[in-house]
Amino acid sequence: MDIVSAFEILVKSMLFASAPLILTALGGVFSERSGVVNIGLEGLMVIGAFAAVVFNLTFASTFGAATPWVALLAAMGIGGLFSLIHAVASITFRANQVVSGVAINFLAVGLGVFLVKAWYGAGQTAKIPVPMYYTQIPILSDIPVIGPMFFNNYLTSYLAIIVAIIAWFVLFKTPFGLRLRSVGEHPLAADTMGINVFKMRYIAVFISGVLGGLGGGVYAQTISQDFSGGTITGQGFIALAAVIFGKWHPLGAMGAALFFGLAQSLAIIGGSFPLLSDVPNWALLSAPYILTILALAGFIGRADAPKAIGTPYIKGKR
Amino acid sequence: MSNRVLTILIPIISVLLGLIVGAIVMSVSGFNPIEGYGALIKGAVGDSFYLGETIRQITPYIFAGLAVAFAFRTGLFNIGVEGQLLVGWTASVWVGLAFDLPKIIHLPMAVLAGALAGALWAFIPGILKARLRVHEVIVTIMMNYIALHFVNYLIRYVISDEQNTTERVPESASLKSPLLETLTDYSTLHYGIFLALAGAIVFWVILEKTTSGFELRSVGLNQHASEYAGMNVNRNIVLSMVISGAFAGLAGAMEGLGTFGYGFIHDSFSGVGFDGIAVALLGGNIAIGVVLAAALFGILKQGALIMPLESGVPTELVEIVIAIIIFFVASSYIIAYLLRRFKKGAN
Numbered sequence: 226m227d228i229v230s231a232f233e234i235l236v237k238s239m240l241f242a243s244a245p246l247i248l249t250a251l252g253g254v255f256s257e258r259s260g261v262v263n264i265g266l267e268g269l270m271v272i273g274a275f276a277a278v279v280f281n282l283t284f285a286s287t288f289g290a291a292t293p294w295v296a297l298l299a300a301m302g303i304g305g306l307f308s309l310i311h312a313v314a315s316i317t318f319r320a321n322q323v324v325s326g327v328a329i330n331f332l333a334v335g336l337g338v339f340l341v342k343a344w345y346g347a348g349q350t351a352k353i354p355v356p357m358y359y360t361q362i363p364i365l366s367d368i369p370v371i372g373p374m375f376f377n378n379y380l381t382s383y384l385a386i387i388v389a390i391i392a393w394f395v396l397f398k399t400p401f402g403l404r405l406r407s408v409g410e411h412p413l414a415a416d417t418m419g420i421n422v423f424k425m426r427y428i429a430v431f432i433s434g435v436l437g438g439l440g441g442g443v444y445a446q447t448i449s450q451d452f453s454g455g456t457i458t459g460q461g462f463i464a465l466a467a468v469i470f471g472k473w474h475p476l477g478a479m480g481a482a483l484f485f486g487l488a489q490s491l492a493i494i495g496g497s498f499p500l501l502s503d504v505p506n507w508a509l510l511s512a513p514y515i516l517t518i519l520a521l522a523g524f525i526g527r528a529d530a531p532k533a534i535g536t537p538y539i540k541g542k543r
Numbered sequence: 544m545s546n547r548v549l550t551i552l553i554p555i556i557s558v559l560l561g562l563i564v565g566a567i568v569m570s571v572s573g574f575n576p577i578e579g580y581g582a583l584i585k586g587a588v589g590d591s592f593y594l595g596e597t598i599r600q601i602t603p604y605i606f607a608g609l610a611v612a613f614a615f616r617t618g619l620f621n622i623g624v625e626g627q628l629l630v631g632w633t634a635s636v637w638v639g640l641a642f643d644l645p646k647i648i649h650l651p652m653a654v655l656a657g658a659l660a661g662a663l664w665a666f667i668p669g670i671l672k673a674r675l676r677v678h679e680v681i682v683t684i685m686m687n688y689i690a691l692h693f694v695n696y697l698i699r700y701v702i703s704d705e706q707n708t709t710e711r712v713p714e715s716a717s718l719k720s721p722l723l724e725t726l727t728d729y730s731t732l733h734y735g736i737f738l739a740l741a742g743a744i745v746f747w748v749i750l751e752k753t754t755s756g757f758e759l760r761s762v763g764l765n766q767h768a769s770e771y772a773g774m775n776v777n778r779n780i781v782l783s784m785v786i787s788g789a790f791a792g793l794a795g796a797m798e799g800l801g802t803f804g805y806g807f808i809h810d811s812f813s814g815v816g817f818d819g820i821a822v823a824l825l826g827g828n829i830a831i832g833v834v835l836a837a838a839l840f841g842i843l844k845q846g847a848l849i850m851p852l853e854s855g856v857p858t859e860l861v862e863i864v865i866a867i868i869i870f871f872v873a874s875s876y877i878i879a880y881l882l883r884r885f886k887k888g889a890n
Contacts, residue, residue, distance in 0.1 A: 318874035328869040335862025342857035507696035514685035
């Protein structure tokens with residue numbers, strides 16, 4: 226394989242491997258910026274993947290070619306609803322948010338596989354009839370070298386980048402975003418200024434469910450194309466790593482997710498690159514995690530969490 | 544209602560709520576909950592073989608639960624039990640295979656290697672927390688995945704010759720017990736359960752009867768007060784993570800030297816480490832509570848295996864029940880609130 230075609234495969238697989246990570250990480254940014262830890266991203270992806278696959282299998286004849294896109298809407302809806310369990314536990318019931326997130330992860334896999342077995346009689350669904358396909362972007366994909374490299378991919382890869390820009394705008398350029406961030410930094414002050422802390426946190430967790438569900442739906446319809454207990458194995462935690470590595474910033478999270486997507490692609494096809502063939506596979510697979518630890522430790526720029534993260538807000542308590 | 548009563552009532556109520564939700568899920572999806580739970584109980588304790596398998600399943604749960612609980616008592620959340628378990632598993636098998644010694648030296652050495660590896664893996668998040676104030680939750684999650692990939696690499700390229708499994712550990716390093724196997728109709732029950740129960744006693748002694756245990760608990764209750772009283776908070780944080788990791792590594796050694804007797808490439812986590820979080824929470828982070836909670840989870844997990852055959856209910860029902868139990872234990876505030884309201888109403 227010559228270096229240009231190897232590079233092309235690398236960029237392509239980076240773009241499609243990172244799309245679900247970007248979307249889910251953005252969900253994590255919303256939740257954590259409002260002060261609610263979301264270890265449950267993994268579970269939200271699982272439930273999104275489950276919803277998308279079941280929808281695709283059931284309604285393929287009704288919606289035809291549009292099925293994957295409608296299935297994504299279903300995944301977003303179910304993901305949003307599912308995240309409300311985490312919201313109720315961690316905001317209203319003042320549960321330990323990490324524990325509640327762990328419960329979400331258990332519940333998503335348990336419920337998903339349970340229902341698949343109850344409905345389809347097997348631990349794994351059939352392949353979805355209408356998966357997503359590569360789309361050539363008109364005009365742009367005709368540019369030599371760069372065109373086929375960047376502009377012939379799943380539309381969801383571009384969607385993820387667009388959503389990241391929208392998320393940045395919403396969080397940093399709108400009053401809503403300012404309020405959301407303020408309840409994550411200093412809920413008491415925000416409350417004093419008339420912001421409804423509980424409402425903002427519920428909305429933020431709901432958004433994280435919608436985006437996590439979307440991420441899972443994208444993963445299921447582009448990469449795995451079916452659903453089982455082993456469909457989502459750690460992608461949600463890589464997304465969580467991207468949230469932190471990206472310093473709780475939407476564009477940072479996007480950059481981190483792209484980078485982690487690249488690391489994953491390298492682990493698969495790194496052997497074709499002369500320099501990387503000496504790096505053991507486990508190091509490339511572990512790269513996102515090792516880098517996140519280094520970032521947290523302050524070796525790669527300090528990563529500071531929102532101040533009020535992890536603490537339930539109790540009205541009237543100082 | 545006193546706190547003491549609440550600490551006992553909340554786990555019991557949570558378990559009941561979990562089982563009720565499980566029954567509802569079964570009914571809604573067209574199964575008979577009574578048949579389902581009947582099959583579960585039969586599959587867990589129905590005859591001596593099932594009982595043996597259940598006790599074998601309880602063994603790593605006790606260690607994993609103790610690991611999470613120990614860190615909790617010092618105010619640390621060790622989600623990394625899964626990773627520490629994997630390195631402990633691998634290290635114990637490695638030592639089991641690498642040496643040729645009499646059993647009286649070899650077996651303790653292999654078990655200790657598991658504990659040491661787990662401790663070492665937990666030392667990293669411990670030192671990062673103590674020195675640099677890095678949150679241990681994130682680091683331990685990341686360490687889980689590093690462990691998974693690292694251990695798979697070791698098993699494939701270092702311990703075995705590019706195989707998916709290692710050789711079996713020799714008799715001299717094995718926890719397998721022909722006696723216990725015969726007693727339980729040839730189940731895979733091994734000596735590990737005695738080590739696990741001893742581990743629970745060690746846990747209790749360290750925390751309740753030693754000075755360092757007092758310091759560890761004190762740091763968990765109030766770091767600033769402990770520091771003011773002259774305790775070295777950072778040292779206690781590292782110590783707590785290391786001991787926690789050692790318990791986790793022992794859970795792995797039970798699997799490596801007892802249940803399986805070899806190491807293999809893991810596609811994903813064993814799940815024991817994550818279940819350990821549920822065990823510790825339900826057990827209120829005390830030794831006896833952890834043993835009881837581990838017994839309950841062992842029964843649920845082992846009994847679930849027979850459910851599809853006997854009643855058609857998928858095994859994953861138990862995952863749902865466990866998730867709901869964790870959810871309610873975590874939401875203990877609301878249960879306590881409702882109980883107090885209820886009590887007031889009765890008066």
